[in-house]
Amino acid sequence: MPMTVEELTAVLAWAARRPAEWRAVTAGLRAALPAPENAATDPLAPAGTAPDDPVFLRELAALATARAREAPALAEFLAALRHRMPGPAEEAPDARHRTNVIQGSSAVTGHVIQAGTIHGGIHLQPVAGPRPVPRQLLGTPPHFTDRTADLAALDALRAGHLPAGPLLIAVTGPAGVGKTTLVSRWLRGLSEHYPDGQLYADLGGHAPGGPVRPGEVLGQFIRAFGVAQVPAETAEQAALWRTLTAGLRIAVMLDNAVSAAQVRTLLPGAADSLVVAAGRSRLTGLGVDGAAFHQLGTLDASAAVELFGRRVGGGRVAREPVAARELVALCAGLPLAVCVAAARMAARPRQTVAALAGAMTQETGRLEALHLGGEHAVRSALEESYRCLPPATARAYRLLALPPLTVLTGPVAAAACAVPPPEAERLLDELAEAHLLEDLDPDDPTGAGRFRFHDLVRLHAAQCAEREETAAVRERAARRVVEWYLATATAARALLSPAHRVLRRDYEEPVTPLAFADADAALRWLDTGRGPLMAAVRTAAGHAWHALTWQLVDSLQPLFLRLRPYDLWIEAHRTGLDAARRSGQPEGVSRMLTTGGSGLYNAGQLDESITWFDEALTDARGAADRRAEAQALHGLGQAHRLAGRLPQAESLFAEALRLREAIGHDRGAALSRLCLGDVALATGRPLQARSLLARARADLLAVPDPYDAARALAYLGRAHAHEGIGDHPTAERLLGEALEEFRGTGSLHWQARVLEMLGQTAEDRGDAAAARDRYDASLSRYASLSPSDARRLKERIRNLASPAGEP
Template structure:
């Protein structure tokens, strides 16, 4: 049996030993004076350890000998004892004859003299302290972080004389910082032969441990009989004792960098591994490792390690729901596993059903002395003004009194996990700069996460906890006011963003229903669309919030200010949901005048979802209501949508009458010319699709005239496309080419090089039909230049709209 060495040599003489997907082990070079039998014995013991994927902690548990003993035996400092070897081979069920033979040979040879460790300066020499707690038995995942810590603690992080390797592992409560640090400490312990010190600094307690108290305990552990009373004297004595030594210090749950500084040694042979909920940004010289939530594979691995792979594999759908409920938080997963283990008769489905209820999730994630709520409470109560407020002590919601703790509570009312700083400012009722400062403090405490420039994320379980705090400590009036501010600000921001998109127009008047603070501006189509993309999932959620708070106009205006973006991205289900909420709110408030356009707009998503009959019925309801109210513009719009719905279902003969009715109603209503132009354009396209170009031509000409008279460059482009197709179908290629050339210029001016190239392709085909080969080649070269243009990136958001611009399915909210 021989030790298997990895393929990556290390400059300090150690080798990687890698087997399967087990953790990376770093073996120290064996002492030079080791006898052949002893060397072979150690190598075979190392191979046996890794073959069975045993950690030092697991070896200690199997044999009842300490990890320190196993460190000595596996590094060749002492031969393993015969009783220990007997227990090991019995526990593993292997043939130990060869190992016992090597042990007898090693015992017969003289043992090499190990280098004498440096005695503690000023104190008696004694046993090296080994204060690390036991590692978590079923620790899984975190391979990348363990490898990074192994590299730093194994010597890769030393920078120079007097510079201590200092690593800070930070993250939210329950994310597994302590488990990772202790596991990494055990793996790195062999690099620190003079011992390992450990201290819980009580960072989450109202009164964290004083550095002087920690130093006193460490000095006694190092053999000091008299401990200096003052912190500075104790720190100086501690640094003196560690000079020339190689020791690992694991400082768990630090409160601040100030608490840590007296505890950091001055010897370059030492390393300090810190865990904290705060980022410890002011801990100078530290290597920072922010610990994220587990990914889906790691979360499943942890659950399977705790409850058994067979049990997990038997209920894959329920497992996914449990993982979703735990949201990648290791503590939550361990609690879920403990509940399943304690109740062997429970199915995973039973636990999943309990975790599905978001309101009760924190109650379910508790077992024994483990509870998610307690872990979060520890981090929350370190924030300023985190004490519960009595009814008498609740103050008016003023900007100056929005503390970090109150900001965290109110963020629990946000109807989604991701949000921007502007939205947070509206929710908290503070200026944008103050909101950014509050969010940064919360991010420092790992209570929110940075999610991109001016974007933040609140973990699902933390959001539940924050909402629970808001329910307890904010009055109903305050919660309602916060939700109202948020919804009103979204109405304002969506209105601004839609106005900047310039793809379609909206005539929605938002008036006093909107909240224009904090102000937001978008530099054109791309920026507005990017903002909508970031907020996509929040739009239906905020509309639901507005409906729950019975905010009336906000509920029915929000869908009108997001509709064109949702068409652009084909978010049909979002449109349907928001339209249904809006219609219900309008009916509840007796605002029937907003229903015709709203119902007609909702028809297109129904069509795209294959629900054509429902779409047609919505349009008929909208038309009849508009007629009853005398709203001719809305009536024309509803007729147009009904015509397009019927035409799309292959019922053109029925649709043609509605197209004509729509055009006439638009004329009679004296609507803005771009709206009449759109109605004419869509009717023209329907006639072209029906093979009636002669009937379509005058409508296309009139639509183009209205587009030229206005300032809507996109409407001009689609009107030119329709007219070009009418000329083409009539065989009028000269006229078609003239229109196509103008269309290319318009597309280029609009920055849409994709559609410019598409139009040139049609022009090249037309030249080919006319047998103008030279001209055809020239047009194709021009097309290639557009296709290669780097300008496409700046207008990437336009491309998804291209197919819509050439169909009759695109319409704006009007009236």
């Protein structure tokens, strides 16, 4: 819905009272509106002198809304302003609506309501803090050397930029020349100019699995700003990314870019943002996007010798200056090659520089050495370092290059190398000491070490593996990693969804998964491991490990259900469904169709969801599998319920219930009763709903299935609030208990739903102030989960009737 003049005037007035917001809003408008011919015709001229002038604000709002009808970019920016504006609870409170008397055993703790007798409205404030500020840039090594002229050139490009859109710079150069280090160093020095976040993504231009998909990076960026539910389609993701970043000042580094098209999709919507794309190719196609270009060259001889000396010690270089210059010449001035050679020498204090230079020359051959450059120079340094590794470390070097994972950890290395975790940690440390792995910042949730290959080093390690390991050994190493992810995700699922039926798991070798302290730790691991888990799914599919593919997707259900990353949910199930069909395992096909259909209807793709459930129903009836038939009927009911076709939904839920009762599937029957209760409530039959929901709640607690039992409790609370029953104290108590239970399960989505239900209950009994507070609290959660739900809540708040006496 387009923003009206009145709505935009209110947003502008709100922003004008907050200098930081006002700067962001006016910068965005200036970028989106046509440039004025002169100062006299500049509609934003009063912004600096009289920002709160109501006449100026209304005229500006009228101009912007009129222009937005013909300018999609401006319309998108205005939509973003609506999304950024807080709800009423962030304004100064009105004391007339802050008086509540809570008697008996009642208490209020956060958003948990334990209700005895309640008089007045229970006032809730949003618990969400400020928008997350991602700090994702890579660290820079302490031995960073020279590059003064390059840093000054980048500063000049930034200083000369006109803020008509994001500043886009392409930094290009040969592999190993230090593009990532240079750009990371430069952007870190500019952090105060981009206070709303600094983001990093490796686009994988030369990764063995091919470039990273734009949707994967967009999802990573969107979630970094606290939005959990990412749209499934790339175009929608890109639009949401531009909306979220409109008016922000952010810096984005896109590493290992391979094409202009790959970069273009990831550009933010903020005129004051900075995007740096680093890649080997020149990326000239970005010229149409207004990009500036900087070509990074190799280090000159003196800088390369200085870098080498910082790594091995200046004394050793001073004793052999000629040999040092010969060695860095063999490294072709590439920092990566210099660092690899220096790490090799640092590990051998008695080796001379001349000896190392001689070994590198012998490795490449004198004729080749005289014409050495680029990747050949890196290969020469890598071969010499690799030759001197202990056998176990050399084996780890080879095997760790095989799984297409961006980041390596101890457990992953243990699986790939088939060694105990302590041994894997030691091997990773040894490879980092040899400068064959980059040591990254520790993992945030666990503090565990993290490492990664430079793409040239990975290529060399993979070539060593192909040369020295059989195809069977290479395949087993990659499969062990995928099986470790399957085993660990299955262990997480067992903690998070103990009542769910576990299907077969086909391991070729014994696997030791991670041990989780509790369900919260399991969910955190799934959440932070989305990228590697999806890489494991794609790896399994790429190797045609069909059973392993769908089983891994099946193990990720708690991630999909609790955190609702719709893009990953749908992609994983499309991959899993194809694999299950190829595996010839009907139970896998059935599971992928039904859990994938759930993802589709939750993402709003109702027609495709119904197609999936129809296929599952046909398959189940053909196989006389009554349990699978009931599951398909239940899923069809859910899709029709969300489409507003309540009679069809009720009929399907009732048929599923009869089947589930007949086969003794107690949990399934309880879920069908829950859904029948929801439909009864939606069609004005609160007494029938109360009976169904109370039975569903009791049966789910007996399973036990605390997550779905909390869902039944929430709907039961709303049934008591219905005018046909009108028991608001009981409704408040039940909803408060449901909220507490969802906090225990970690489901933010259902916390938002229950808070919205509490708002509806307050509105039912005529307490607009309490309703507004609860809607605001719900909105604070939906804002980080689902933009569509957030928009719906804002509309509900705007339409909320004012209480008596309030202007």
